Amino acid sequence: MATFITRRLILLIFVMFGVSLLIFGLMMTFSPERRAMAFVSTPQMAKDIPLLIKKYGFDQPFYAQYYTWIKEVSHLNLGYSLVASRSVMEAFLYYFPITLELNLYAAPCIILFGIWMGTIAGTKPNSFFDHFSRIFSIIGWSLPTFLFALVLIMIFYGYFSLFPPGVLSDELTMFVRNSDDFVRYTHLYTIDGILNGRLDITLNAFKYLFLPVLTETIVICALLMRVMRSGMLEEMSKDYIITAKAKGADKKTIYLKHARRNALIPVITIAGQLVAMLMEGSIAVEIIFNRQGIGWWMASSATQLDMPVLMSMCLVMAVIFVLSNLVVDLIYAYIDPRIRLS
Amino acid sequence: MKKLFIFLAAAFLCFMLIAPANAASKDTFVKATYGTVRTIDPATAYDVSSGMKLYNIYERLVAFDGASTENFIPELAVEVPTVANGGISKDGKNYRFKIKKGIKFHNGATLTPEDVEYSFERGMIMDQAGGPQWMILEALTGKGGTRDGDDKVIDGIFEKIMAAVDVDGDDVVFHLPVPYPPLMGIIQYTSSSIINKKWAIANKCWDGKLATAAKYNNPDFNKEPLLKIANGTGPYTLKEWIPSNQFVFERFEGYWGKTPYFKNAIVKYVPEWTTRKLMLQNGDADVVDLDSMYVEEVEAMEGITVYKIPQLSYSAAIFCQKINPAGNPDIGSGKLDGNGIPPNFFSDIHVRKAFSHSIDWKAMKEDVGMGLIDLPGSPNCIGLPYYKEIPLYSFDAKKAEAEMKQAFGGEVWEKGFKMTITHNTGNALREAAANMMAENIMALNPKFQIEIRNVAWKDYTVKYRQFAYPVFIIGWGADYPDPHNFLYTFMHSNGVYGKYSGFKNAEVDALCDAGIQNVEPEKRRAAYSKLQDLWHELAVGNTVYQQTVVKPFRSDIKGFVGNPMFDDDHEYLKNLYRE
Numbered sequence: 001m002a003t004f005i006t007r008r009l010i011l012l013i014f015v016m017f018g019v020s021l022l023i024f025g026l027m028m029t030f031s032p033e034r035r036a037m038a039f040v041s042t043p044q045m046a047k048d049i050p051l052l053i054k055k056y057g058f059d060q061p062f063y064a065q066y067y068t069w070i071k072e073v074s075h076l077n078l079g080y081s082l083v084a085s086r087s088v089m090e091a092f093l094y095y096f097p098i099t100l101e102l103n104l105y106a107a108p109c110i111i112l113f114g115i116w117m118g119t120i121a122g123t124k125p126n127s128f129f130d131h132f133s134r135i136f137s138i139i140g141w142s143l144p145t146f147l148f149a150l151v152l153i154m155i156f157y158g159y160f161s162l163f164p165p166g167v168l169s170d171e172l173t174m175f176v177r178n179s180d181d182f183v184r185y186t187h188l189y190t191i192d193g194i195l196n197g198r199l200d201i202t203l204n205a206f207k208y209l210f211l212p213v214l215t216e217t218i219v220i221c222a223l224l225m226r227v228m229r230s231g232m233l234e235e236m237s238k239d240y241i242i243t244a245k246a247k248g249a250d251k252k253t254i255y256l257k258h259a260r261r262n263a264l265i266p267v268i269t270i271a272g273q274l275v276a277m278l279m280e281g282s283i284a285v286e287i288i289f290n291r292q293g294i295g296w297w298m299a300s301s302a303t304q305l306d307m308p309v310l311m312s313m314c315l316v317m318a319v320i321f322v323l324s325n326l327v328v329d330l331i332y333a334y335i336d337p338r339i340r341l342s
Numbered sequence: 343m344k345k346l347f348i349f350l351a352a353a354f355l356c357f358m359l360i361a362p363a364n365a366a367s368k369d370t371f372v373k374a375t376y377g378t379v380r381t382i383d384p385a386t387a388y389d390v391s392s393g394m395k396l397y398n399i400y401e402r403l404v405a406f407d408g409a410s411t412e413n414f415i416p417e418l419a420v421e422v423p424t425v426a427n428g429g430i431s432k433d434g435k436n437y438r439f440k441i442k443k444g445i446k447f448h449n450g451a452t453l454t455p456e457d458v459e460y461s462f463e464r465g466m467i468m469d470q471a472g473g474p475q476w477m478i479l480e481a482l483t484g485k486g487g488t489r490d491g492d493d494k495v496i497d498g499i500f501e502k503i504m505a506a507v508d509v510d511g512d513d514v515v516f517h518l519p520v521p522y523p524p525l526m527g528i529i530q531y532t533s534s535s536i537i538n539k540k541w542a543i544a545n546k547c548w549d550g551k552l553a554t555a556a557k558y559n560n561p562d563f564n565k566e567p568l569l570k571i572a573n574g575t576g577p578y579t580l581k582e583w584i585p586s587n588q589f590v591f592e593r594f595e596g597y598w599g600k601t602p603y604f605k606n607a608i609v610k611y612v613p614e615w616t617t618r619k620l621m622l623q624n625g626d627a628d629v630v631d632l633d634s635m636y637v638e639e640v641e642a643m644e645g646i647t648v649y650k651i652p653q654l655s656y657s658a659a660i661f662c663q664k665i666n667p668a669g670n671p672d673i674g675s676g677k678l679d680g681n682g683i684p685p686n687f688f689s690d691i692h693v694r695k696a697f698s699h700s701i702d703w704k705a706m707k708e709d710v711g712m713g714l715i716d717l718p719g720s721p722n723c724i725g726l727p728y729y730k731e732i733p734l735y736s737f738d739a740k741k742a743e744a745e746m747k748q749a750f751g752g753e754v755w756e757k758g759f760k761m762t763i764t765h766n767t768g769n770a771l772r773e774a775a776a777n778m779m780a781e782n783i784m785a786l787n788p789k790f791q792i793e794i795r796n797v798a799w800k801d802y803t804v805k806y807r808q809f810a811y812p813v814f815i816i817g818w819g820a821d822y823p824d825p826h827n828f829l830y831t832f833m834h835s836n837g838v839y840g841k842y843s844g845f846k847n848a849e850v851d852a853l854c855d856a857g858i859q860n861v862e863p864e865k866r867r868a869a870y871s872k873l874q875d876l877w878h879e880l881a882v883g884n885t886v887y888q889q890t891v892v893k894p895f896r897s898d899i900k901g902f903v904g905n906p907m908f909d910d911d912h913e914y915l916k917n918l919y920r921e
Contacts, residue, residue, distance in 0.1 A: 030669070031669065033667075033668040033669035034669030034670075034671065035669065036668070036669055049668040049669070082801050083586065083798065083801070084585065084586065085380075085564070085585035085586070085800070086585070094584075150616055153616070153617065153620060154616070154620070157620050157624065158620045158623060158624075161624050164621070164624065164626055165612075165617050165620070165621065166610075170367060170370060170372065170606075170608055171367050171370070174581075174582075174590065174606065177582060178581075178582075287613065287614050287617075288614055288616070288617060289617070290610075290612050290614070290617050292586070292587055292611075300586075300767075300798065303767075303795060303796060303797070304797050304798060304801055305671060
């Protein structure tokens with residue numbers, strides 16, 4: 001196992017090298033003037049584009065420019081974000097916990113709910129529950145996230161005055177940011193609340209998380225549910241299941257221990273990718289529920305051509321995808337002992 | 343175990359349902375806005391988003407009296423100077439302000455006349471490109487800036503600045519080269535906010551010496567020493583500011599005036615209208631930014647008081663005639679080859695006229711503006727002195743086509759073009775105008791391609807000053823109620839929008855100067871009348887709207903007084919209270 005992990009982590013270096021080459025190569029398709037504009041923050045500087053090109057070496061050969069860029073990146077100097085009015089690294093450390101906290105709860109809900117519904121639907125095909133879950137998945141998957149988020153916020157917040165948008169109540173936000181007694185260990189309110197013995201903060205943060213988590217769960221779990229259902233249907237028709245049934249084995253053991261384990265392999269593959277995608281932040285959820293996280297930041301950066309942010313985030317997302325694939329491989333081995341990691 | 347899990351989940355859900363939403367705390371005022379702030383340095387901030395912050399953190403010598411745009415009340419001055427009380431000399435060239443005593447800054451320092459002198463001198467010496475200092479410079483030195491057209495510092499300008507403001511005992515005296523009628527309006531504006539000299543110098547601001555003035559002139563954007571810190575005498579202090587997220591005020595307990603009702607005030611960045619609306623409906627916001635097309639929705643809500651304030655403001659689509667091509671994604675190839683536009687695309691009057699014929703005014707006024715906008719034909723908008731009814735370019739596809747066919751000797755029509763129109767994020771009226779122009783121009787010829795892009799306000803105000811946008815839709819709220827404040831701004835080659843649209847016309851410049859230098863009403867009227875005609879004839883820019891700002895407050899919030907000078911980002915927090 002240790003060898004496998006080490007090997008994958010070494011592989012990560014090569015993947016990152018490839019990704020960095022790709023990102024840098026794409027950036028090189030812009031003219032030196034366009035790239036120099038990323039460093040212009042004043043009208044005065046706009047007049048000095050040739051000087052900027054020279055200063056940052058945009059007239060140098062590809063390999064020289066790549067070396068300069070990668071050296072800065074390796075020192076975590078990712079540039080300045082105009083959108084966030086601070087360095088990219090600082091901005092990332094500010095926005096990422098907001099996205100992470102949402103996904104910390106959304107991801108398990110999506111996976112567990114998807115697997116649970118898919119299992120039941122697959123074991124009881126053409127039952128009421130199966131039809132219900134299929135309709136549910138079609139609606140969930142085809143409904144645009146922004147529309148579903150708007151519907152939820154209008155019903156729960158607009159009509160019932162429950163679950164407001166934001167991250168934490170104003171009163172508690174001011175307390176958390178200004179109190180010396182509250183230590184922000186993780187920058188995740190739900191966890192820091194517990195660690196500081198302030199359950200009111202944890203519960204308040206959950207109140208703000210409820211609708212965003214619900215939106216993501218319903219919209220995204222549909223895919224997992226469909227894959228799980230078809231996997232279960234396939235497994236249920238295999239000989240070993242028929243044999244087990246013929247031998248009078250307990251149905252629960254057949255479904256949950258034998259069939260579900262085998263059906264889980266494709267689900268885990270998709271779940272790994274979904275979790276990695278969630279970490280990029282959901283633009284619609286973050287905008288409508290006013291949780292300014294990575295998704296909001298990246299969307300704003302894209303519309304405002306904040307190049308340092310877009311390049312840095314591509315790198316970060318590559319790391320997240322590689323690591324999520326590694327975790328998926330480890331789970332494969334746990335679920336299916338036939339898969340040998342070594 | 344399973345039962346325990348179900349019980350816990352049910353209990354958790356019950357708690358979530360029972361716990362009320364985040365109803366605003368009684369002593370906290372919450373505003374939800376789509377405006378972002380670039381800087382809170384009063385010497386360089388020049389937009390309505392930062393204005394609201396500066397009006398509450400800092401104070402000035404005088405302020406407008408309630409809803410009036412002509413009458414002033416003293417703020418840090420003991421009284422408003424007039425000729426009758428001897429505060430203004432009979433020749434109108436000297437203004438004497440007696441400064442109040444015992445007033446504290448947020449850091450505990452006491453206000454002195456030297457702080458007032460320093461604040462004005464510092465602002466004028468900084469004179470950031472495109473910033474607000476041109477107004478006071480023009481009044482006190484006769485020059486609309488510290489640099490000439492080639493961006494070189496004007497000889498002797500710093501000496502003039504140092505001589506223009508003096509301390510005389512407890513008084514501060516302004517010396518004007520010629521009488522300047524709008525001076526009092528400029529002195530009430532945020533750029534005339536009074537800062538603490540000692541604190542400012544300790545924070546790397548100008549040291550107060552003539553010898554070093556040049557070093558502090560025209561500072562880089564986002565490099566101002568007071569970019570994110572503040573120390574005024576105003577009723578509120580800056581508690582916390584997270585750019586593009588929220589701005590938190592805290593009541594200044596040492597405030598010299600009546601103690602404000604609200605202990606805290608929070609301005610939250612909420613770009614999505616539905617979210618803002620629901621926050622207002624649920625009492626999580628006490629006031630929200632509201633565009634005209636959503637007014638009916640808000641008026642139908644219970645517990646909301648809607649104030650409608652006709653504005654002395656004007657929004658227009660500005661055509662940039664010398665676009666900066668360096669690394670500019672908004673002009674495509676940068677050539678007239680069907681895949682871009684050349685930097686001087688809008689220097690051809692036919693292009694400008696074609697774009698001017700592309701706004702459907704009826705739809706703009708009735709469907710977009712919901713009858714809450716006016717459409718003046720020039721920047722000298724309705725309500726300003728010497729206003730003249732100027733026709734709008736008719737919405738006419740045939741005329742637009744005819745103009746486009748003449749542009750660049752017919753090359754535009756033959757080859758086509760590709761470009762971007764920009765507007766600030768969240769402003770639905772400007773977005774609608776941008777879409778209207780783009781759609782109607784593209785409908786003329788399939789070779790015409792126009793994209794729309796929105797940019798956050800704090801970045802928008804920087805980029806247009808880099809000549810980055812081919813067409814940018816932007817507004818102007820009155821700094822003081824005089825045609826000069828609008829026509830100079832939009833048309834003079836050194837005006838904020840005139841300059842950054844690359845528009846230069848000797849006749850226009852001369853008329854702008856004549857308008858402000860003359861004190862005789864008839865001569866002023868003649869100059870401004872001609873300028874309004876020229877705006878139309880030369881198609882310098884295209885009207886988008888003159889807005890009636892609609893401010894929806896929760897009904898328990900009292901004390902708001904609208905003022906035509908103040909746009910949708912101004913609230914005097916000290917006047918507000920919860921009933």
